[in-house]
């Protein structure tokens with residue numbers, strides 16, 4: 001049996017393909033290796049590019065930073081669209097008739113996946129729509145700090161604050177996430193993400209996640225039926241409803257798509273907010289520098305400096321980030337005349353190329369604004385005196401989360417009231433390679 005497997009493996013591996021690795025038990029050992037070693041598996045692999053032969057599919061892993069721009073130009077050959085169609089069906093559970101529309105011509109410009117991405121991007125690109133989202137989210141965060149409790153579990157608290165600000169800015173006052181049952185269901189759905197996407201016995205192995213998906217879907221259906229979109233919802237939320245409806249996608253399936261899509265809004269934003277606050281307040285040097293920065297009348301040169309924590313191969317590459325890659329430097333992304341420039345291609349927190357996160361400006365602005373308001377208004381001190389998170393654990397989302405909570409005191413620095421306003425509306429931040437090249441073109 002083993003010999004047949006080996007023969008199949010050898011016969012179906014083209015010479016032009018990258019070297020197949022970890023194939024000592026054909027089709028199974030890569031799964032075992034990735035499952036047992038987790039994120040460390042790819043980090044330890046010393047090859048620039050290699051193939052993992054999985055049951056029924058191949059994974060090409062690219063570790064060499066210099067290959068990334070070449071790959072990103074292959075927008076059709078390396079399209080994300082077929083994966084999106086799988087996410088619609090397996091993760092979001094859209095119906096067969098809806099899938100016929102949503103899965104049509106997946107790699108073509110007129111296909112649903114491409115068009116819905118354009119509609120989504122319109123709502124999030126720098127300009128009036130993004131300004132509207134940012135000003136709403138930041139006002140909500142600022143107002144909430146007026147009534148901040150004096151003692152909180154910081155991961156839970158920061159996650160809740162940013163979840164409510166993000167979803168309320170997107171969906172308006174009738175935000176389905178106002179309902180605690182929806183918030184609880186969100187975490188269950190997120191926990192079942194991988195099991196649902198694989199599609200292996202979901203009704204048995206992801207029972208809770210399926211129940212949670214129904215709760216969130218029902219909440220979105222109610223929201224649409226009660227005209228939540230007509231009551232202060234963002235262009236992003238409205239476009240993601242109107243485009244599928246215009247093609248004949250049933251409203252139940254639009255609700256399923258949005259229930260699943262809510263993960264994109266907050267799954268990364270929540271841990272990114274926590275780590276931003278953690279790194280600022282746990283280190284007196286960082287705290288001092290950041291406070292001075294936000295007190296300055298024009299604090300503009302901080303783009304992207306918050307999203308440093310990610311365990312991908314690129315983010316741990318000494319070639320891309322220098323030998324101190326494993327240390328946290330709050331000024332790593334700040335441009336300085338005497339400092340060598342980082343290779344922007346190696347920054348992958350928001351993806352890149354055709355799958356670049358359209359929410360990066362929104363997420364970065366609201367997280368930085370939240371951190372800035374807290375810096376100005378509060379001191380944060382751990383109740384036990386220790387900032388230890390007992391390391392961290394990997395999650396389904398791109399970000400690590402702390403292994404344990406930290407009880408902290410939120411100590412108001414004075415009794416002043418703070419009003420937020422944006423001094424330079426419509427201005428994009430340089431976050432990814434694509435933004436950087438845009439800035440070069442504009443200059």
Ligand code: HEM
Pocket residue numbers: 080117120124166264265266268269272307348349350351352354355356357358359360362363364398
């Ligand atoms: C720190 C916060 C965030 C991080 C780190 C992040 C990261 C990412 C990444 C890596 C991708 C690409 C996934 C892939 O390669 O397929 C992505 C896609 C996406 N993100 Fe984000 N994201 C964040 C916040 C947001 C927010 C706040 C929104 C919306 C308001 C958003 C909307 C989206 C959408 C719609 C896509 C899919 C784009 C497509 O299919 O082309 N993200 N995000």
